[in-house]
Amino acid sequence: MKELVEHIAKALVNNPDAAQVSETRTDEGWDLLLQVAPEDIGKIIGKQGRIAKAMRAVLKAAAAKDGLKVNLEIK
Numbered sequence: 001m002k003e004l005v006e007h008i009a010k011a012l013v014n015n016p017d018a019a020q021v022s023e024t025r026t027d028e029g030w031d032l033l034l035q036v037a038p039e040d041i042g043k044i045i046g047k048q049g050r051i052a053k054a055m056r057a058v059l060k061a062a063a064a065k066d067g068l069k070v071n072l073e074i075k
Contacts, residue, residue, distance in 0.1 A: 001023065029070050
């Protein structure tokens with residue numbers, strides 16, 4: 001999951017070296033924290049949150065096949 005989020009985020013931002021993902025395993029699945037440069041927050045979230053919603057949908061589908069849940073927080 002971490003690698004998937006990193007790959008997507010680095011493709012979207014102007015400063016890919018600043019994009020970092022930390023992963024915490026929980027009983028139900030994963031908690032992911034995506035940190036990007038302040039000037040790239042808008043690119044990750046997208047208009048009306050569309051990109052963030054799409055990323056969460058992809059993660060949810062990937063986790064669901066294993067019966068797990070995933071939470072993505074963007075900072």
